[in-house]
Amino acid sequence: MVGSAAGAEAHGGPLVVGVDGSEPSLRAADWAADESALRGVPLRVVYACLWDRYEGVALALDVGRPTEPPLPREVVGAAAERARARHPGLRVTTDVVFEEPGSALIRAARSASALVVGSRGRSGVAGMVLGSVSLTVAAHADCPVIVLRGSHDNQATPPVHGLVVVGVGEDERESSVVRFAAEEARRRGVPLEAVRAWRCPVHEPGGHPLTAGVPTRQYEERAGQVLEAALADLPADVEVRRRTAEGHARRALVDASHRADLLVVGARRREGHLGLQLGRTAHAVLHHSACPVAIVPHRGHDAR
Known part of the structure; x- marks a missing residue:
């Protein structure tokens, strides 16, 4: 986009x-x-x-x-x-x-x-x-x-923790969010950690004992596929670390913020919408992150 x-x-x-x-x-x-x-x-x-x-x-x-x-x-x-x-x-x-x-x-x-x-x-x-x-x-x-947010030591450089973290969503229009995070990591000369959270719906507890864990693996594998697709076109000179995390995205990203210099998340903008255009994840990290948070807007129809 x-x-x-x-x-x-x-x-x-x-x-x-x-x-x-x-x-x-x-x-x-x-x-x-x-x-x-x-x-x-x-x-x-x-x-x-x-x-x-x-x-x-x-x-x-x-x-x-x-x-x-x-x-x-x-x-x-x-x-x-x-x-x-x-x-x-x-x-x-x-x-x-x-x-x-x-x-x-x-x-x-x-x-x-x-x-x-x-x-x-x-x-x-x-x-x-x-x-x-x-x-x-x-x-x-x-x-x-x-x-x-958090204790940023009044500095963007030199890096304190040596890591930029980006939350990867499902929407392909969020490619601008990942590109922004990659550029921030490249400027600082630090790795980029891309985090994709996943959860197994409560109505799929695992089914028959012989197939227990299969739905869980499917959702985790799907998270890995989304992560790979989001990172496919990043510059080769950016060191990228991939991480899938079970649970809510907001919890995974707030946890990651404790070891990051910058946390990057997307926020969908809707034409003609006058209310707060922040999804639950962006809203949560803005209130609870332990490091500076970059909110990168992208266009969409529905709030995340």
């Missing part, structure tokens, strides 16, 4: 990172700087906020309340300075957009090769696993969205 995400990257679109002055968002900017350098594309730092909130912060600063958050221009400036310090040759631009953050970042994603956000921002509610802006962007953006 050749979609808008693939087109943006093919044309060298910038990597966009959303910041709001919170520590998680500045760490996301550090990670995004590494990723931009890996890709050889510019970094665009975006701060989006509503105008009335901006005016309130400015007024608070004018009356001498130093505990208030910094002004948006100061936030993007600080993030850009950090990015340039990490990679002196990196092209960095900044934008302040007076718009609801989720909408502004989704719009920015239309011309981006990828979009990076922290798991929670300044408005995050204590106890929430994933912020509402991060979830909204991951569910609707046209380009791959990387959410900085």
